Amino acid sequence: xxxxxxxxxxxxxxxxxxxxxxxxxxxxxxxxxxxxxxxxxxxxxxxxxxxxxxxxxxxxxxxxxxxxxxxxxxxxxxxxxxxxxxxxxxxxxxxxxxxxxxxxxxxxxxxxxxxxxxxxxxxxxxxxxxxxxxxxxxxxxxxxxxxxxxxxxxxxxxxxxxxxxxxxxxxxxxxxxxxxxxxxxxxxxxxxxxxxxxxxxxxxxxxxxxxxxxxxxxxxxxxxxxxxxxxxxxxxxxxxxxxxxxxxxxxxxxxxxxxxxxxxxxxxxxxxxxxxxxxxxxxxxxxxxxxxxxxxxxxxxxxxxxxxxxxxxxxxxxxxxxxxxxxxxxxxxxxxxxxxxxxxxxxxxxxxxxxxxxxxxxxxxxxxxxxxxxxxxxxxxxxxxxxxxxxxxxxxxxxxxxxxxxxxxxxxxxxxxxxxxxxxxxxxxxxxxxxxxxxxxxxxxxxxxxxxxxxxxxxxxxxxxxxxxxxxxxxxxxxxxxxxxxxxxxxxxxxxxxxxxxxxxxxx
Amino acid sequence: xxxxxxxxxxxxxxxxxxxxxxxxxxxxxxxxxxxxxxxxxxxxxxxxxxxxxxxxxxxxxxxxxxxxxxxxxxxxxxxxxxxxxxxxxxxxxxxxxxxxxxxxxxxxxxxxxxxxxxxxxxxxxxxxxxxxxxxxxxxxxxxxxxxxxxxxxxxxxxxxxxxxxxxxxxxxxxxxxxxxxxxxxxxxxxxxxxxxxxxxxxxxxxxxxxxxxxxxxxxxxxxxxxxxxxxxxxxxxxxxxxxxxxxxxxxxxxxxxxxxxxxxxxxxxxxxxxxxxxxxxxxxxxxxxxxxxxxx
Numbered sequence: 039x040x041x042x043x044x045x046x047x048x049x050x051x052x053x054x055x056x057x058x059x060x061x062x063x064x065x066x067x068x069x070x071x072x073x074x075x076x077x078x079x080x081x082x083x084x085x086x087x088x089x090x091x092x093x094x095x096x097x098x099x100x101x102x103x104x105x106x107x108x109x110x111x112x113x114x115x116x117x118x119x120x121x122x123x124x125x126x127x128x129x130x131x132x133x134x135x136x137x138x139x140x141x142x143x144x145x146x147x148x149x150x151x152x153x154x155x156x157x158x159x160x161x162x163x164x165x166x167x168x169x170x171x172x173x174x175x176x177x178x179x180x181x182x183x184x185x186x187x188x189x190x191x192x193x194x195x196x197x198x199x200x201x202x203x204x205x206x207x208x209x210x211x212x213x214x215x216x217x218x219x220x221x222x223x224x225x226x227x228x229x230x231x232x233x234x235x236x237x238x239x240x241x242x243x244x245x246x247x248x249x250x251x252x253x254x255x256x257x258x259x260x261x262x263x264x265x266x267x268x269x270x271x272x273x274x275x276x277x278x279x280x281x282x283x284x285x286x287x288x289x290x291x292x293x294x295x296x297x298x299x300x301x302x303x304x305x306x307x308x309x310x311x312x313x314x315x316x317x318x319x320x321x322x323x324x325x326x327x328x329x330x331x332x333x334x335x336x337x338x339x340x341x342x343x344x345x346x347x348x349x350x351x352x353x354x355x356x357x358x359x360x361x362x363x364x365x366x367x368x369x370x371x372x373x374x375x376x377x378x379x380x381x382x383x384x385x386x387x388x389x390x391x392x393x394x395x396x397x398x399x400x401x402x403x404x405x406x407x408x409x410x411x412x413x414x415x416x417x418x419x420x421x422x423x424x425x426x427x428x429x430x431x432x433x434x435x436x437x438x439x440x441x442x443x444x445x446x447x448x449x450x451x452x453x454x455x456x457x458x459x460x461x462x463x464x465x466x467x468x469x470x471x472x473x474x475x476x477x478x479x480x481x482x483x484x485x486x487x488x489x490x491x492x493x494x495x496x497x498x499x500x501x502x503x504x505x506x507x508x509x510x511x512x513x514x515x516x517x518x519x520x521x522x523x524x525x526x527x528x529x530x531x532x533x534x535x536x537x538x539x540x541x542x543x544x545x546x
Numbered sequence: 547x548x549x550x551x552x553x554x555x556x557x558x559x560x561x562x563x564x565x566x567x568x569x570x571x572x573x574x575x576x577x578x579x580x581x582x583x584x585x586x587x588x589x590x591x592x593x594x595x596x597x598x599x600x601x602x603x604x605x606x607x608x609x610x611x612x613x614x615x616x617x618x619x620x621x622x623x624x625x626x627x628x629x630x631x632x633x634x635x636x637x638x639x640x641x642x643x644x645x646x647x648x649x650x651x652x653x654x655x656x657x658x659x660x661x662x663x664x665x666x667x668x669x670x671x672x673x674x675x676x677x678x679x680x681x682x683x684x685x686x687x688x689x690x691x692x693x694x695x696x697x698x699x700x701x702x703x704x705x706x707x708x709x710x711x712x713x714x715x716x717x718x719x720x721x722x723x724x725x726x727x728x729x730x731x732x733x734x735x736x737x738x739x740x741x742x743x744x745x746x747x748x749x750x751x752x753x754x755x756x757x758x759x760x761x762x763x764x765x766x767x768x769x770x771x772x773x774x775x776x777x778x779x780x781x782x783x784x785x786x787x788x789x790x791x792x793x794x795x796x797x798x799x800x801x802x803x804x805x806x807x808x809x810x811x812x813x814x815x816x817x818x819x820x821x822x823x824x825x826x827x828x829x830x831x832x833x834x835x836x837x838x839x840x841x842x
Contacts, residue, residue, distance in 0.1 A: 207795075244809035290747075293792045297617045301655055305619075329796060343797040351797065379800035392799070405804040 060453065061460050065437045068430040068463070073197055075419050076107045076473035077188070080140070082115050082151040089114070091173040092150065092180075099180035103190040105197065105423070109473065115152065123153055133165050142166045145252075146415055146475035148187060150179060159398035162186065164410040175398070182399040187412050188419075192391050196423040204420075207347040208389035209311055211425045211486055214255035215388075216308035217243055217315065219380070221260070222299060224267040225321035229357060232370040235260040235317075242377035243315075246384065246407040249414065252476060253421060254388075257308060268298045268318075272327060280359035284328045286336075287354075292329070292344055295352065313387055314350030315380050322367055325356035343379045351383030381407050389417050415475065422479045425486035426466055429459055432489040446498050455492035459485045584790040586611045586621045593627040598727045599718055601629040602643045603688060603734040605651040610741040614789040624660040636725060643730045643738065645722040682775070684752070684787040688733045690715040693769035705775040707756055709733035710766035717765050732764045746789050752779040 079096070083089035089112045100108055115123070122135045136142070136151055142165050149167040159175035160182050162168045168187065170179045184190055195202035209215065219239045223231055239260045247256040272285035295318070305312035320327050329337045329344065345351035353376050357369035386392070390413050393401060404410070409417075433456065440446055448456075462485035469478035588611075590604040608623055630639050630652045641652040685706040687695045692708030699706060709716040709731070718728035719735040730738075736759040744750055756770050756779060772779065785791075 240809050241807050242803075245807040248809065289794060289796065290791075292794045293615070296792055296794075297612075297615065300617045300619055331796060337796050337798065339796075339798040339800070341797070341800045343800070344794050345797055346792045346794050349792065374803050374806065375800060378803045379797055381803070382799055382801045383797055404801050407801070407803060407807050 060437070060440075060448065060456055062437055064460050064464075065430075065433045068434060070197055070199075070427040070430050073423055073426060073467060073470065074105050074107050075193075075422065075470045075475065075478070076109055077415075077419075077475070078111070078147045078473060079108045079183075080111045080113060080147070080149045082113050082136075082140075082149060084115055084120060084152050084154070086114070088152060088173040092170070092176045095176035095180040096150075096183060099184050100190070103184070103194065105194045106188050106190050106419070123151075124155065127155075129153075129156075129161050129169060130163065132169065133163065133167055136167055137165070142411070145418065146473055148183075148412060148415075150183070158400040161400045161402075163402035164404075164408065166411045166415070178396065178398040181396045185396055186393040186399065186401060187416070189391060189393065189416055193416070193419050193423060196420045197427045204389065204391045205424070207386050209313065209348055209387055211421055211428065211483070212254065212311055213483065213487060214257070214310045216257045216259070216305070216310040216312045217247070217384075218258075218303060218305060218312055219243070219260040219315045219317065220263050220299065220303050222263045222266045222268075222316055222318045224265060224319070226264045228323075228367070229319065229321050230366065230368040231319050232368055233317075233373070235262065238373050238377055242373070242381065242407055243384070246381055246409070249408050250388065250417075252414070253417060253479070255310075257310065259308075261303075263299070263302045266298065266302055268295050270295075270324070270327060272324065275328075279326075281326060284326050285324055286330050287327050289329060289331050289344075292352075293346065296346055296349060299352075312350075313384065315383070316350070316352045317371070317376060318352060318354050319369065319371075320354055320356030322357055322362035325362065327354050327356065329354070341375055341379045343383070345383040345387065348387070350387065351380055353379050377407070385409065389420055418475050418479050422466065422470065422475065422482045425479075425482040426463060426470075429463055429482070429485040429489040432493050433459060433463075436489075436493050449497050452492050452495050452498065455488045455495070459488035459492065462488060584616055584620065584787065586616050587624070588621065589624040591624075591626050595629070595632050595634045596727055597627070598629050598632075598641070598725065599730050601625055601627065602641050602651060602730050605641055605656065606643045606649075606730070606734060606738050607686075607741075608656065609649075609651050609653065610738065610744075611788055614741075614744065614785065615746050615792075616788075616790040617792075618655075618657045620790065621657070622659050623657065625658050626661075628661065634726075642722065642725070643735075645720055645724075645729060647722070647724075682787075686737075688716055688731055692716060693771075696769075696771050699771070699774060702774055703776060704771075705752065705779065706771040708769040709759070709764065711769050714766045733759050733766075733768065736763055741788065744784055744788065746785060746791065748785070750784045752782040752784055752787070755784050 081089050081092050081096075083092060093110055093112060096108065096110065100106065116139070119135065119139055123132055126132050126135060132153055133142075136149065140149060141147070142149065144166075147166055151167055151169055152172070153161070153169040154171060156169055156171040158171070159178035160168055160170045162182065168179070168182065170176075192202070192204050195205055217239075219235055221231065221233065221235050223229075239258050243258055247254075247258070250256070270285070270287045271291055272287045274283050275286050276283050299314070299316050303312075303314060303316075305314060327342055329342050331337055342354040343352060355369075355371050355376060357367055361367050361369050390409055395401075436456070440448070462481050466478050466481035466485055469475075469481055586608075588604045588608050590600050592600040604623070604625065608621065611621060612618070629635060630641050637647070639652065640647075640650045643649060643651050681703065683701075683704040683706075685696055685699075685704055687707075688709040689695070690710060691712050691714065692710045694712050696704075696706035696708060697712075710733075717732050719730045719732045721727065722729040737755075740755065740758045756768070759768050761767055
């Protein structure tokens with residue numbers, strides 16, 4: 039970390055900079071597979087026996103997963119709460135009643151509460167609470183916690199070397215994202231599209247990303263791309279709809295639309311990674327477009343949409359047959375349906391994975407743009423682990439690279455980045471063990487960003503093309519003349535060291 | 547996939563091009579057989595009008611990789627000189643790769659990432675990034691003594707090919723008398739002839755690509771280095787490097803939103819209403835300066 043006394047670094051060899059000491063021992067001791075996150079789980083039951091049964095099943099289910107460490111607290115429901123819980127008919131009201139007694143707004147906490155009048159084994163909605171019926175439901179509780187609430191396999195995937203399906207889909211971690219909605223309108227002369235794209239982005243996407251503000255910063259934009267025509271090579275198929283036809287688009291054509299859109303979207307205006315959302319307004323003469331999947335089957339969905347991992351999502355929308363009968367057709371898109379599709383795609387692109395179905399466990403379907411509270415907690419866990427392991431691997435590769443290529447320069451800034459990354463990694467793993475998820479996330483993010491900065495710093499390359507023969511060419515003319523008097527005085531030096539009187543003194 | 551085309555000019559009667567082509571593919575993202583994250587870096591460092599063909603070479607490859615599906619965001623194109631707008635160009639804003647002038651490789655959407663002097667200064671950074679992040683590289687170089695560029699490679703998973711061996715010159719293909727200069731180099735000419743017949747789902751292999759220019763056509767020996775590459779070029783489809791198919795997942799689970807949300811903190815709107823009007827149009831004729839005609 040000490041500053042090099044010589045400022046100009048262009049021609050100096052890398053050993054001049056070796057005064058920047060790097061924590062190699064700490065970097066090599068990183069064990070990316072050992073990280074785990076502590077999380078609080080409270081079990082509230084009507085009686086001791088039920089609570090014990092539930093807890094033992096949960097502990098059993100989480101025995102083999104070392105990534106999520108549950109800190110389970112057991113408690114009995116107070117008589118007052120029990121009577122209110124039995125009195126209310128609706129589960130959502132019951133959540134409110136529990137929320138009045140316990141704090142459901144705290145990150146990294148979760149409540150498993152007994153509620154006798156349930157129709158299913160367990161019931162789960164958007165809050166950090168799951169109801170279960172009785173001790174017989176213990177197996178379902180444990181399964182639902184493992185596969186739905188904590189999704190241990192996805193969290194484990196965040197720290198593993200190879201990317202799993204969720205990691206292949208979501209954007210790499212980052213401090214912020216830029217979300218652009220582009221409305222592609224190929225025939226503005228023939229069709230009027232009545233849509234306020236700016237308001238739609240603000241209300242729907244804005245409300246959605248506000249919920250994720252603990253994770254990232256977002257910037258939102260919308261734009262119209264007129265006359266952007268793309269040849270879907272769609273085949274006309276006769277059917278029994280109002281149109282009497284539809285146009286079949288093969289799935290393997292769709293990626294070309296992305297390339298076409300990219301020509302015009304100008305996503306590089308932002309420094310942040312861009313998530314593209316595109317609404318393609320299909321003109322009357324080519325409507326309706328229907329996507330056929332790779333097996334040649336019609337896609338069974340009322341919205342024709344697709345997404346591309348780490349790129350964004352596209353919705354193909356178009357006027358109805360009635361709209362097109364008009365002399366001047368006007369299409370008023372159903373904003374709620376289109377935005378619902380974009381939100382569904384955004385969730386996956388940002389890392390919220392859809393839960394698998396567990397038998398007997400009821401999960402309320404999502405009916406708003408707001409993600410479920412426990413999904414946000416899980417996303418925090420995934421991103422914390424992902425950033426931490428990524429930072430560690432980056433530093434390890436950098437250390438390895440420095441060992442292999444001696445010409446790489448580590449200047450003070452890079453040294454500071456590396457040291458701060460190492461420090462943040464250590465603090466983040468402490469915070470994770472303590473269960474302070476929000477702080478751990480922030481710390482892992484600064485570790486990740488510092489490691490990336492160090493790795494991508496262009497000054498590392500300053501001397502990459504400084505081969506050995508050039509070193510001789512530069513240093514021999516420089517040092518050789520200085521060496522002559524040194525070499526010539528060696529004899530005198532030797533004599534002086536041995537304590538013998540030097541010749542000159544002798545003569546005097 | 548990265549194509550790097552760096553050109554020096556040594557003799558100008560014989561085409562002396564140095565064009566390097568890399569092709570990298572970033573690992574982990576998807577399965578090994580599926581090269582879906584291909585990058586192309588095309589570099590041309592040669593300047594001056596008589597090196598017209600070098601720019602044509604690199605733009606032709608650009609056109610091909612773009613046609614085969616690599617999006618502009620994954621093509622890094624570096625061109626040292628602007629031939630299309632050179633005052634000596636009799637057909638301004640065009641660059642042709644054939645005397646028939648059928649294909650204007652400059653097209654209408656060429657996105658040049660680095661121009662002019664930047665090419666020489668930014669280059670090492672990309673090489674560095676590539677060397678750290680690649681899974682496989684396909685390296686093409688078209689220049690005199692081209693094989694000297696790959697002889698020193700030692701990193702794994704690189705397949706390299708060069709238009710000439712050490713001691714040989716790479717030659718240009720033909721002159722366009724209307725433009726007055728050599729218009730394309732032999733090696734690139736035959737590569738393009740081959741690539742024009744490759745489609746995103748064609749089954750051609752890399753070994754066909756490596757044999758694209760026999761000595762009878764190129765007049766120089768095309769060099770190939772296979773020892774660093776683990777797979778058999780006979781079995782590697784050409785689209786592994788020259789194409790890009792981004793995975794597409796069909797969305798079938800849109801969220802059925804019940805209530806139209808309203809964003810709570812609408813900061814952008816507040817700012818919009820506050821921003822003062824900076825400039826406004828004045829009436830075209832300064833009526834306010836004219837004495838009132840009714841009273842006057």
